[in-house]
Every structure is written in C-alpha cells, then in structure tokens.
Amino acid sequence: xxxxxxxxxxxxxxxxxxxxxxxxxxxxxxxxxxxxxxxxxxxxxxxxxxxxxxxxxxxxxxxxxxxxxxxxxxxxxxxxxxxxxxxxxxxxxxxxxxxxxxxxxxxxxxxxxxxxxxxxxxxxxxxxxxxxxxxxxxxxxxxxxxxxxxxxxxxxxxxxxxxxxxxxxxxxxxxxxxxxxxxxxxxxxxxxxxxxxxxxxxxxxxxxxxxxxxxxxxxxxxxxxxxxxxxxxxxxxxxxxxxxxxxxxxxxxxxxxxxxxxxxxxxxxxxxxxxxxxxxxxxxxxxxxxxxxxxxxxxxxxxxxxxxxxxxxxxxxxxxxxxxxxxxxxxxxxxxxxxxxxxxxxxxxxxxxxxxxxxxxxxxxxxxxxxxxxxxxxxxxxxxxxxxxxxxxxxxxxxxxxxxxxxxxxxxxxxxxxxxxxxxxxxxxxxxxxxxxxxxxxxxxxxxxxxxxxxxxxxxxxxxxxxxxxxxxxxxxxxxxxxxxxxxxxxxxxxxxxxxxxxxxxxxxxxxxxxxxxxxxxxxxxxxxxxxxxxxxxxxxx
Amino acid sequence: xxxxxxxxxxxxxxxxxxxxxxxxxxxxxxxxxxxxxxxxxxxxxxxxxxxxxxxxxxxxxxxxxxxxxxxxxxxxxxxxxxxxxxxxxxxxxxxxxxxxxxxxxxxxxxxxxxxxxxxxxxxxxxxxxxxxxxxxxxxxxxxxxxxxxxxxxxxxxxx
Numbered sequence: 001x002x003x004x005x006x007x008x009x010x011x012x013x014x015x016x017x018x019x020x021x022x023x024x025x026x027x028x029x030x031x032x033x034x035x036x037x038x039x040x041x042x043x044x045x046x047x048x049x050x051x052x053x054x055x056x057x058x059x060x061x062x063x064x065x066x067x068x069x070x071x072x073x074x075x076x077x078x079x080x081x082x083x084x085x086x087x088x089x090x091x092x093x094x095x096x097x098x099x100x101x102x103x104x105x106x107x108x109x110x111x112x113x114x115x116x117x118x119x120x121x122x123x124x125x126x127x128x129x130x131x132x133x134x135x136x137x138x139x140x141x142x143x144x145x146x147x148x149x150x151x152x153x154x155x156x157x158x159x160x161x162x163x164x165x166x167x168x169x170x171x172x173x174x175x176x177x178x179x180x181x182x183x184x185x186x187x188x189x190x191x192x193x194x195x196x197x198x199x200x201x202x203x204x205x206x207x208x209x210x211x212x213x214x215x216x217x218x219x220x221x222x223x224x225x226x227x228x229x230x231x232x233x234x235x236x237x238x239x240x241x242x243x244x245x246x247x248x249x250x251x252x253x254x255x256x257x258x259x260x261x262x263x264x265x266x267x268x269x270x271x272x273x274x275x276x277x278x279x280x281x282x283x284x285x286x287x288x289x290x291x292x293x294x295x296x297x298x299x300x301x302x303x304x305x306x307x308x309x310x311x312x313x314x315x316x317x318x319x320x321x322x323x324x325x326x327x328x329x330x331x332x333x334x335x336x337x338x339x340x341x342x343x344x345x346x347x348x349x350x351x352x353x354x355x356x357x358x359x360x361x362x363x364x365x366x367x368x369x370x371x372x373x374x375x376x377x378x379x380x381x382x383x384x385x386x387x388x389x390x391x392x393x394x395x396x397x398x399x400x401x402x403x404x405x406x407x408x409x410x411x412x413x414x415x416x417x418x419x420x421x422x423x424x425x426x427x428x429x430x431x432x433x434x435x436x437x438x439x440x441x442x443x444x445x446x447x448x449x450x451x452x453x454x455x456x457x458x459x460x461x462x463x464x465x466x467x468x469x470x471x472x473x474x475x476x477x478x479x480x481x482x483x484x485x486x487x488x489x490x491x492x493x494x495x496x497x498x499x500x501x502x503x504x505x506x507x508x509x510x511x512x513x514x515x516x517x518x519x520x521x522x523x524x525x526x527x528x529x530x531x532x533x534x535x536x537x538x539x540x541x542x
Numbered sequence: 543x544x545x546x547x548x549x550x551x552x553x554x555x556x557x558x559x560x561x562x563x564x565x566x567x568x569x570x571x572x573x574x575x576x577x578x579x580x581x582x583x584x585x586x587x588x589x590x591x592x593x594x595x596x597x598x599x600x601x602x603x604x605x606x607x608x609x610x611x612x613x614x615x616x617x618x619x620x621x622x623x624x625x626x627x628x629x630x631x632x633x634x635x636x637x638x639x640x641x642x643x644x645x646x647x648x649x650x651x652x653x654x655x656x657x658x659x660x661x662x663x664x665x666x667x668x669x670x671x672x673x674x675x676x677x678x679x680x681x682x683x684x685x686x687x688x689x690x691x692x693x694x695x696x697x698x699x700x701x
Contacts, residue, residue, distance in 0.1 A: 435654060443650040443695030448643030448661050455635035460628075467629045478611055483601040490601070497607040499614075500621045507628040507635055527610035529618065 020060045023094040024048040025085055027069040027104045041068050044100040051129045052098060060096065074107035075155055077114075086115075089122050096125045102144070107151040112144075170267035173274035181260050182232040183279050193275035194260075201279040203229055204261060207252070208280055208288050215291060217252050224252075256288050309337055309360055315389045317341035317356060323391065325360065337361060339391070358391055358436045366434045367398070370416075374408040387427055396434040399427040453509030453541070458517045463506055466496040491521055499529035505540050515539040584609070637675045638691040639666065648676070648694040657683050659694065 026044040045066060052062045067081040077083070082105075088094050097119070099105050105126075106112045119126050131147070166176050174192035183204040184194040207229070211220045224247050231251060233244035247255075262285055263278030264271040309325030317323050323339040330336055337360035367383060375381040387399035400408075405418065405428045412418060417431045469489065473479040478497075484490050498506075505511060519539075526532050581602045588596035588609055599605050621629070628635065639648065639661060646661040657668065659679055665672040668679045676690025684693075691697055 443648065443693075445642065445649075445695060446647040448646030450644035452636070452640055452643055454641045457634060460635050464629055464632075477615075478608055479597055480599055480604060480608065481597050483599060483604050490604075493604065494607060497611050500619070500625065503621060503629075504625045507625055509636065525607075527606055529614050 018059055020058065020095040021093065022048075022052045022060050022062050022096045022098050023065075023067055023085060023088065024052075024062060024098050025067040025069075025081065025105060026100065027072060027074060027079065027081075029071065029073050041070055044104065047100050047129050048098045051127075062098075063094070074103060074105075074151070076108065077106070077111050086118060089118065089124050092122065094124060096127060098127050098129065100129050102128045102131055102147055103151045107148070107155050109145065109148045109152055112148050167267055170265050171272050173265045173272055173276075175265070175274075175276065180232055180234050181258055182255065183261065184276065186234070196277050196279060200232065204255070204279055205284075207255065208261075208284055211252075211256055212284070212288055212291060215295065217249050217256070217295075220252060221247060221249050253292070256292060259285075261285065309339065310364065310383045311339065311360070311386070311389060314386060315339050315391060317391055318393070320390070323356075323358070326357075327360075339363065341391075356391075363391075363396070363434070363436045366436070367396070367432075370432055370434075374411050375404065378404075378407070391436065394433065394435050396432050396436070398430045398432065399424070400430055402426055402428055404428070453511075455507060455509035456511075456516065459506050459515075459520070462492055462517045462520075463495055463498075463503060466492050466494070469493050470496050494525040495520070497525065497527075499532050501529075502532060502536060502540075510541045511539050512541060581605070637666075639676045639694065639696055648696075650694050652684060652693075655683075 024045055026041045026048070028041050028044075045068070049062055052060045067085045069079040069081040072079040072082075085094070085097070089097075097105075102112075106115060116126070118124075169176050169192070175187055175194045176192070180186060180194075183197060183201040185197045187193055187195060207220070207224065210223060211217065214220055214223070229247065231243045231245045231247055233241065235241055245251075259266050259271045260274070260276075261278065261280040262271075262282060263274050263276060265274035265276075309327075312325045313322065315323045318341070321341065323341050325337065326340045327335055327337045339358045339360055341356040341358075364383060367386070367389075371381055371383075371385075381404065385400065385404075387401070389399075390397040402420070402425070405420075408418065408430070415433045419429050419431075421427060421429055469480070469484055470493075471479045471481070480493075484493060515536075520536075523535060526535065581600070584602055584605050585596045588594075588605065591609065592612065596605060597608070599608075639646075639659075642648075642661055644661055644663055648659040648661070648666075650657050657679070659676065660667045662672060665674050666676055666679055667673075668683070673679045673682070676694050676696075677688060678690070680688035680690045680693040689697070
C-alpha cells in the first residue's frame with residue numbers, strides 16, 4: 001500500500017487509542033470474466049490484513065472471524081456473510097469494516113445507501129483498502145456515488161451482453177434452454193440442438209392431425225384426456241419431475257402454434273431456422289394455423305348486452321355442483337336464459353348424469369312469487385336474500401336467513417317444509433315443490449312387437465328418379481324419345497320397368513337389409529317380369 | 543306374321559293369350575343387338591304390335607323395355623294406385639317412428655304432463671285420435687311446433 005487510504009474515524013467518538021475491532025468482508029461473484037485480477041477471497045483478505053497491520057498504532061486489530069461471500073453477486077444483499085456482518089454490527093461487535101474495494105460490499109447504489117445508513121446508525125466506520133473513500137466530505141460522497149454508478153452500469157451491461165448472446169445463439173438455431181416441447185429431448189452435453197424423441201414426435205403428429213380433423217381444441221382436449229395423452233415429462237436439474245400433466249386447452253393452443261416443430265428456433269416473436277429436425281410437415285402446420293385463425297373468436301369492442309342471472313353462483317344441482325348461467329336467442333332475438341348443470345365438465349362427459357337445463361325465467365318467477373306470498377310486508381326479501389338454492393328433480397331447496405323463519409311459518413302450504421340445520425346455524429332451509437328440472441323428461445321408447453318394413457330411402461329415390469325420366473304418351477303408356485346421356489342414368493332407367501309387384505315391395509320396404517340400390521344395379525334387369533321376380537325373389541319378404 | 547291385336551282394347555282376351563305373350567317376350571330377349579341391325583327389327587316389331595310409329599329412341603334395350611312393359615301391362619295389369627302415388631310423392635316413404643314396429647310406445651314428460659303415443663298401422667295414436675306423424679302430436683299436445691322424432695327422443699341428442 002504505497003498510498004495511505006482515506007479513513008473516516010474518530011468522528012463518532014471512536015477513540016483512536018482504544019482497541020478498534022476490524023471486520024474484514026470479502027466477496028467474489030461466480031462470473032469470473034467480470035472481475036479483473038487479484039480478486040480471490042484470500043487475496044482480498046490478505047490485503048485487508050496488511051492494511052489493518054499498518055494501522056496498528058491507531059489501535060486497529062483484525063477480528064479472527066472472516067466474513068467471506070464466495071460465489072455471490074454484488075447486485076443484492078442476499079449474501080449470508082453480509083447478513084452475518086450486519087447482525088454483528090447491530091450487536092456492537094465491530095467498529096470498523098475493511099474491504100478491498102468498495103464494489104465488494106455492493107454494486108447497487110440503493111443497497112449501498114442502505115448499508116451506509118446502517119453503519120451510521122451503529123457508529124461503525126468503513127474503509128476501502130485500495131480506494132480513498134471518505135464519506136465525511138461532499139467530494140468523497142460524490143466520488144463514492146460515481147463509483148457506484150459505474151458499478152451498476154457494468155452490471156447492466158453484463159445483463160445486456162448475456163441477452164444479446166442468447167438472441168445471437170437463437171438466430172443460429174441453437175437450443176438455449178427452457179421448457180422442453182413434447183417431441184424433443186434435451187441436447188446432449190456440449191451440443192445445442194434438440195434431439196427428436198420418436199415416440200413423442202408421433203404423439204405430436206397425432207395431436208396436429210386430430211386437431212385438423214376435429215376442428216376444435218375443446219374436443220381435442222377431451223379426446224387426449226380419454227386417450228391418456230399427457231404433456232412432456234422431464235426432470236429438472238434440481239431433480240424435480242415436471243410435466244406429465246393432462247393437456248389443458250391453453251397448452252394445446254401453445255403446442256399447435258409452436259414453430260419449434262417446423263425445425264425452427266423461436267425467440268420472442270421471431271423464429272429462425274433451427275439446428276434440430278422438424279417433426280411436423282409445413283403443409284400440416286400451415287393447415288392447422290389456418291384452422292386456428294379461422295376458429296379464433298374475434299370479440300367486438302362494442303358493449304354487448306349481458307344477460308343477468310341473479311342466482312348465478314348460488315344455484316347448485318343434484319350433485320352439489322354449481323350450475324352455470326347460459327342464454328340463447330330464439331326467433332326474433334328473444335332472449336332465453338337457463339341455468340345449466342354439468343356445463344363445466346369437460347373430461348368425464350360420459351358420466352351418466354344427463355345435462356340438466358333449467359329455465360331461469362320460470363325458476364326465478366316461481367321463487368319470486370313464493371317469496372312474495374311468504375313475506376307480503378317485506379319488499380326487501382327477494383332473490384338476493386337467498387343464500388343458496390339446490391335444484392332437485394321435483395323440488396327446490398332455499399337457504400334463507402334464520403330471522404325470516406317466524407314470519408314465513410304461518411303462511412307455508414302443506415307441501416312446503418322449513419327446517420333448521422345444525423351445521424349452518426344462521427340459515428333455515430325451505431323446501432318448495434317447484435319442478436323445473438328437465439331430468440324427468442328423458443323420453444321412453446318401447447319398440448313394438450309387429451315389425452314393419454323399412455323402405456330404403458336410396459332405393460325409393462332411385463325408383464322415383466327412374467320414373468321421372470320416363471314420359472307418357474297420349475294413352476298414358478310409358479314413352480321415351482331420348483335415352484339419358486350418361487351410363488349410370490341409363491342403368492337407373494331400367495328400374496322403371498321393374499314388375500309392379502317389385503316396385504311395390506321397394507316402396508313398402510319389404511326386402512331384406514342387404515338389398516340395396518348398388519346390388520340392384522349390379523344385375524342386368526330382364527325384360528320379362530317373371531324373370532325379374534325369379535332373379536330378386538331371394539331378397540324379398542312376403 | 544300374326545295379325546296385329548290391339549291388346550289394350552282387349553284385356554280379357556289378352557289374359558287368355560298369356561302364353562302367346564310370353565313367347566313374344568322370349569322373342570324380344572333373343573332379338574339381336576343393335577350392332578347387327580337389331581334396332582330396326584325391334585322397330586318393325588313395335589309397328590306390327592301397336593300400329594303406331596315407335597319413339598325416335600336409339601337405345602334398342604330401352605325400346606325393348608318399353609315394348610315389354612306394354613305387353614305385360616296388358617297381360618297382368620300395371621302399377622296400382624298406391625305405388626303410383628308413392629312414385630309421384632316426394633320425401634320419406636314412412637314417417638319416422640313407424641320403424642319401431644306396430645304397437646311401439648313413445649312416452650315423454652313435458653311440463654309435468656305425460657304424453658304417450660302408440661304406433662299403429664295407419665299412423666300414431668294419442669288420446670284416442672290418430673295422427674299422421676309424431677310432429678303432429680307434439681304440436682297438438684304442446685301448442686308449439688316441434689320436431690316430433692326429436693320431441694319423443696328418437697334423434698340421438700348427444701353430439
């Protein structure tokens with residue numbers, strides 16, 4: 001140390017002759033390229049001890065305990081040794097803090113201000129071995145702040161450099177980490193290109209093709225759920241298992257839009273030719289993109305009329321599941337509102353419980369009428385006073401405030417019951433015989449015992465078409481001036497000359513199931529009715 | 543060549559000459575194809591039989607069919623009225639629901655009422671009246687136009 005460093009001592013009553021305990025704080029970040037030479041923890045400590053020794057006359061002595069932060073960034077204060085040091089300062093065990101350079105303590109201007117504030121509060125001095133820092137003078141403070149501005153600048157530049165490097169690498173098509181897409185495995189060590197996982201790649205192609213066929217991500221979601229196709233399973237560096245989840249619609253949209261499958265590397269909203277192999281053909285990918293674009297809902301910015309469903313959130317179905325308000329427009333734009341059960345179920349839609357739909361107008365009307373009858377003097381008791389509604393096939397149960405119990409009791413009809421519930425002491429349960437559910441509407445069909453013929457619509461139409469080609473002469477006899485142009489219709493024409501009994505049988509459906517137009521046209525229709533009947537007898541039912 | 547008999551004017555006589563007609567039709571079947579001048583032979587046959595010029599049809603097969611039809615209609619009678627109406631009509635031959643068989647029962651609860659329909663030979667019966675279709679019953683019962691088969695659950699509702 002050729003130049004004695006600036007000290008700021010004694011100002012706060014630190015007696016120069018008494019023993020001053022010096023804590024040495026050292027720090028080294030992981031980023032080795034950032035710091036210049038002479039930055040190892042030991043080297044820092046050595047310099048500090050030498051400096052303290054030079055001040056021995058002033059009563060300085062180094063604490064045996066070292067405060068060493070190896071591998072911590074100066075960008076924040078989340079450093080164990082620093083926290084330890086601050087705790088010791090608070091406990092009054094330290095008089096002077098010695099650091100090699102000021103940026104060892106912190107690189108953040110804000111943090112530095114906080115640290116200095118703590119030092120001030122505990123009357124602790126602070127010395128930088130290689131830099132003349134004296135916070136007692138205005139010039140010293142300026143120099144100090146400037147120093148920190150540069151330290152922070154350097155830190156920001158480093159961040160930019162890393163971001164630029166990632167952008168440049170992605171432009172070259174490298175895989176720079178992140179969540180692995182289904183269909184690829186992480187690159188081998190030293191490599192930067194994704195490896196195709198054949199089995200998963202087939203799954204991805206299957207997903208793309210299925211979506212193209214279905215045209216609906218909603219349907220795709222439930223098909224994948226039933227097929228037990230799940231998202232990419234991977235193990236993080238920390239050893240945690242991630243992925244292997246049921247595909248949500250959002251994840252599927254992301255997958256179907258992911259240009260990684262075209263062999264490209266995506267960076268922000270741009271994509272570049274990647275180093276990995278594509279697993280989706282561009283044609284398939286484009287078709288899927290077009291379908292997604294076509295199907296995307298474009299919401300207008302105008303204010304839409306909102307159907308108000310006052311019971312929303314408080315109405316529950318037979319199974320205790322919340323019923324969803326929905327609406328549809330009838331003829332002439334008339335609004336029909338409903339409460340729908342099971343609407344939120346996607347996956348287990350093959351549940352035996354049928355979709356139950358309750359007319360909102362009917363239910364709300366019936367409830368309002370009942371409440372008005374039960375509380376004629378209470379205009380405030382309306383639908384909003386109902387805490388909860390359970391819709392059963394033949395009844396509706398309401399939860400009402402306990403205080404209303406006495407008023408309604410006298411007015412109840414015999415089939416209306418009210419009871420208290422120990423589990424919910426604030427409410428009474430009112431059961432009303434309101435039947436709004438459509439659960440009992442499932443139609444019943446009992447087949448008859450006498451079978452009837454089932455006319456084949458294709459044969460019937462063919463026969464009608466054949467007759468339509470035929471003209472009639474003045475005596476009503478079949479007549480034809482020109483035969484149909486194409487072979488098929490000429491073939492069809494012959495059906496008009498089938499024996500009357502055969503035509504009747506076709507119209508009445510008196511034939512076995514395999515008798516079809518294709519079968520009939522495969523025969524050369526004989527001229528004689530007797531021959532025709534002989535030919536087709538095996539297909540007819542008497 | 544035999545004398546020309548106007549078959550349409552003499553159906554009863556024709557019935558007696560059934561055997562003769564069959565011979566005629568066999569003769570038609572054996573008639574040579576158009577490539578060997580068959581068309582002219584068939585046209586001569588037509589003129590002989592019906593005393594009118596044949597249609598300007600170039601298809602021998604169609605001409606043969608027309609002749610065969612005329613001869614056989616005269617002998618055995620043609621299409622009955624029901625079939626003729628069925629040919630002229632459009633749309634399905636049978637109202638939906640009939641294929642359940644005679645005696646089938648369709649029951650549905652609508653706004654608390656039970657509507658029960660029985661499939662019969664000549665339509666659908668509901669409350670002692672017969673209706674031509676399920677839609678007609680649904681409309682009468684509810685006062686609104688309904689798709690009858692759908693109302694009675696014949697259409698598969700699950701998409």
